[in-house]
Amino acid sequence: MNNANLNSVVLITGASRGIGLYLTQYYLDKGYCVVGCSRSESTVSHTNYSHHCLDVSDEKAVKTLFSTIRKARKRLDILINNAGIASMNHALLTPLATVEKVFSTNVFASFLFCREAVKLMRKNGYGRIVNFSTVAVPFALEGEAIYAASKSAVESLTKILAKEFAEFGVTVNALGPTPILTDLIKNIPDDKLDKLLEKQSIKRFGKMTDVSNAIDFYIQPESEFITGQVLYLGGA
Template sequence: MDTSNSTLVILITGTSKGIGLALAEHYLKLGHVVYGCSRSEAAIDHDAYYHFALDVSDEKQVKSLFSAIRKQHKGLDVLINNAGVAAMNHAMLTPMDTVEKIFNVNVFASFLFCREAVKLMRKRPSGRIVNFSTVAVSFSLAGEAIYAASKSAVETLTRVLAKEFAEFNVTVNAIGPTPVQTDLIRNVPDDKIEQLLSQQSIKRLGEFADVINVTDFYIQPSSDFITGQVMYLGGA
């Protein structure tokens, strides 16, 4: 898997905006084929970009997406599970429909995409899966019990799948970003953001380039001996 000299088939979830959009544009600029998905229509107009408007937790819709990848490109090289939702609220004030939504998107969808992705990756010499966690896990932030719990589940999923998928030469790793200026933190009070940043070693918001850098590292050919790892940004 050579990210600079060969064309990869890359699937990124949540590509309508934010980190997912930045990742998609980055890999398109490098000459790769990118499949993206979100609830909304495509935000990218590019000959090598294929977009699917779907619910990432809907098994039927997701299977249809992977079927399209198999028919058109015969396999998949990279999956980036970027799609996610968050809610910041005291546990006593958190309704069950919020809990279900967060786990559906953050945990169940991540598992579903990993499961279907490895079926296509095993047709290739190797594969890469990158999941998304958060520094809220390591900081045990008050007000983020459900969000942090869902991402803790993603980390456990990452470590277990790394062992299960190793026989197919597929690595599974995760990134734990610090807050990045996206819609995910738009409604978080400034004092809460400052409180979080004060706990980091490097006290600034994350940038798209920080996330792209780690993603590039995970999927490069020389990272084939790295799996089951979670890399937190900012010195969490």
């Protein structure tokens, strides 16, 4: 455990499974106070962890979450906007309800968390926000029109919020992972995944440690001059 991290508070959305669950454990092990949220309960039990069940696109619930963090922790140092859903289907077979759901979670919720996080971070004139994009954006993958479009919106959000939040001492960056073997891609056929890996410079699945390594770079205090960037893993 790193004692330097003891007072730092990290908020992770989508914390109950996949990358979010891994990052929760990872930052707890590094000595951070971690606040997680997701629709479902968490399996994590740790003195430095608190979990909140909510719909990330529910403005009232999100506002209450941040109010709780402000009262209990008095600060927020890092936001990891990990919660996201995918829709892998041909555009002609994609219902509008799916489009709305994907944008609601991936774009609207990311914005909502960024906005509320900065309200807390401005107090200390310091903050790090990491949003999640995907290699499906630069690769313009067929069958991922809605997912990639939503993540393109996250990238624009990241670049503009970086400018708007700079005067509060808050950096905003995004990470674009390659496929990692999580629930998000469990329904994608193997041949599609193989074709995707072929597009990468380094042709393998991403690992959780690839993700935490890039996030560590963004959130370290020395990265105060790094903002508005999108980093794709695997050489997209």
